Amino acid sequence: MTATQEPVPTQTERSVPKPVFTDAEAGAREFPDSNLRRFNYFIPRKRKQSHYEDVTVEVQPDPRHYLSQGWLYGFADGKGGYPLEWTVLKAWGSDRPEPKRYPGSGGQGYEWPAHGWHEFRDPNEEWEQSIYRNNSNVVRQLNQNVDAARQSKAFDQWNPNWVQFVAQHVGAWMHVDHGLGLYLFANANRRGPTNMHNTAISVNSMHRIRSAQDLALYNLTLSEEIAEFDGEAHLRTWQEDPAWQGVRGVAEQLTSTWDWAEALFAANVVFEPLVGELFRSNLVQQAAPGNGDFVTPTLIGAAEYDYAERDLRYTKALFQPLVADKEFAEHNTRTMQSWLEAWVPRCLAAARTLQPLWSQPDAKPPRFEDALDRAKSRFGGILAELGLRNPKELNQ
Amino acid sequence: MTRQSVAKAHEKIQELSWEPAYHEPVSQYGTDYTFSKAKKKDPLKQVLRSYFPMEEEKDHRVYGAQDGAIRGNMFRQVQPRWMEWQKLFLSIIPLPEISAARAMPLLFRTVPNPELHNGQAIQMIDEVRHSTIQQNLKRLYMNNYIDPAGFNSSLRNFQNDYAGTIGRQFAEGFITGDAITAASVYLTIVAETAFTNTLFVAMPGEAAANGDYLLPTVFHSVQSDESRHISNGYATLLMALSDESNHQLLERDLRYAWWNNHCVVDAAIGTFIEYGTKDRRKDRESYAEMWRRWIYDDYYRSYLVPLEKYGLTIPHDLVEESWNRIWNKGYVHEVAQFFATGWIANYWRIDPMTDEDFEWFEHKYPGWYDKYGAWWENYNRLSVPNGHKPIAFEDVDYVYPHRCWTCMVPCLIRQDMVMDEVDGQWRTYCSEGCHWTDAVAFRDTYEGRQTPNMGKLTGAREWETLYHNWNFADIVKDMGYVRDDGETLVAQPHLDLDPKKMWTLDHLRRCPPFPSPNVSLNEMTDSERQAFHSDYVRQGPAGRPAPAE
């Protein structure tokens, strides 16, 4: 080849050819398959397949059903893809060996879905449109609330030690959201066995990271609006305040959990009701109005809504079928009960170390013990829905 | 909050991370690279409260265009030749996208700089966006294009066909093995920085020329997220470069990632753009011309070469050889010819080339007709069933190729084929680069250095092995590529939808059994194998048998 033979790229915008009629639209003629206009490789949850299912189901392949050549790349130990043994929980069919491939074996695996993990559907039906629509709505609403508060000088109504409470304690919670959002939830989006699991988990992750940033930027606004507001107090509180070290310890422990399902279970089934909701719904939301603050509850309420109405919802849909699994119900129930035995005491201890916060605002929220009782009974309700027993540790 | 400057907001969110005092986050992925914990700048400066509305706004444009396209009946003007290749492309691409999302956590513990993690988390959700928006586009095609076959079975096809397997590397390579090799070098530094231009800019341009303006709408929207991902990759790369002991691994990984991306992406996208278009105006850029501009000039010369100032050796030889394969060795043409030879194993239809196509190819690639013209004339002649067999079983001067063990594209540039016994098995490779990837790079030592975290090539990598000595009618049934009359094939070597002109299982029954090239290779005696090798490397171009000696 000589240099002159090389094509000389033209930077000019190409002219576009004239449209031609091809009559390539649906229904233009009849032939085999001409009316088969639905994805035919999975069985929908309901009679008709949903838009959500169409854009998520089977994107992540599985050698147990269609993936005939198996995973092509592995870690150093040879494991590729999304190993089922990344959690000790099992869905029916999990124990069957991967179909063997050999000369002339053909490509058939087990009949779809091959195992119970593929039956999970996110009841929130999250995919790209819903993710951006929901989160943008939250962002817009919070921006408006904070702007309106600033214009109406609403922050001037706050009791002085409520200013401090928000700087220190509401501020401290941003670290919980951030740490779990990244190192528990985003981390787990690599670990679940199907695309539906991992997509739901990644959406959960963004809720938490967004909520962390909402709190941080709110904190920044307050530093600009309120002269006495200490924008760095949250750092010292999170790192040094003994009242927060229980929460910090358990948050760190959650991110150190190897088994993705245990981490998710411990965070959304145990930690959030016993610590998250205790702090958000039973402390901040109760104390704020009495201290002249009608703005903070809108931020905290947005996070609470994400958890209670979306993240907990998919979490229940994820674990419930495993408790009732046709093959591994007993194994899964035993495992989850043991997780409860481990995590309930940790979370209760963290909750109790928060107790000093209840006496700090001028206008006091309802008593800590009542708040904790409410959190416990909410938690008991979640366990009942999942078909799990209250662990004896709950009464300690 | 809205009035806060982006810079201030961004600085504030740096306060979110903290040093663990009681428990370290779980460490699940290994790397042989070393990173020092130093304060870094988040290259993205992206805050979610502006990110979400920005993406939502982009969505409005995409979905608005989709409504408009359906109302305006875009599909009356779409070229079926182009749409058929979308059955392959859109079966593949949602997995690479979602795999990029899944890859992000591989970097959390291995790159110990929390400032980068915010950007990685945003990339994660970007990729969820890309994957599902592309699935949605495919769903729209299935619902509105004349022939839904192949779209309707898309993700099953993708999982059980050799063509899906080739594409799948561009996904599994992101999420396994050494965390930095995978999620940083292969994914962001090579795949995203170099090859997304051909995927997300060249492809949409060609789509528009074929009457489809939805693919451009979706893919430009996807591409507009890409610059952030490129910044993520670059930030990690600079950190890796700052430790001299990483250079050896970076050089290895750039070689592997470059060569694999070239083998896989240029095979697929090159074929779509050159053989999937009806636009034969002479002023339209060929794939080679686009490649020269976007990959050679924009990536190689402007991005890779400047890394040399950090003391890194970059793979000049492989870049030049990729170009040599595209420009002199007919890589894209050989691949397209192979796809068309093997149409019976596909889940889309391939339109024969016409005189107008021939003329364009000859204009853009002088000498094309002498090499490929006769074969495509045969393809045309054999496209409608008329007592003959599919072209793969007819004598058209074409030797069915062996597959490359590494990239799984067949060894089409016959003279470059490498044969070696690796891990106790005789394997063929399309090139030295692919042989090196398997025999040298994906091992637990590299140039005498321990690399315990390096990944492994796994799986039944030769698709034909699974169907060793099967009849093709049974193969097609096994894969599920039969239309709803139980007889007519999804794949066809033409675009005519007249049922009388379409191939059925019966036509395939008349073909002889189909032996696996690799199984056969391993059954040979040493001298037979040597003879096979010396014959193979004298074959071609265009798959022609070796001339008599």
Ligand SMILES: [Fe+2]
């Ligand atoms: Fe992407």
Ligand SMILES: [Fe+2]
């Ligand atoms: Fe290769």
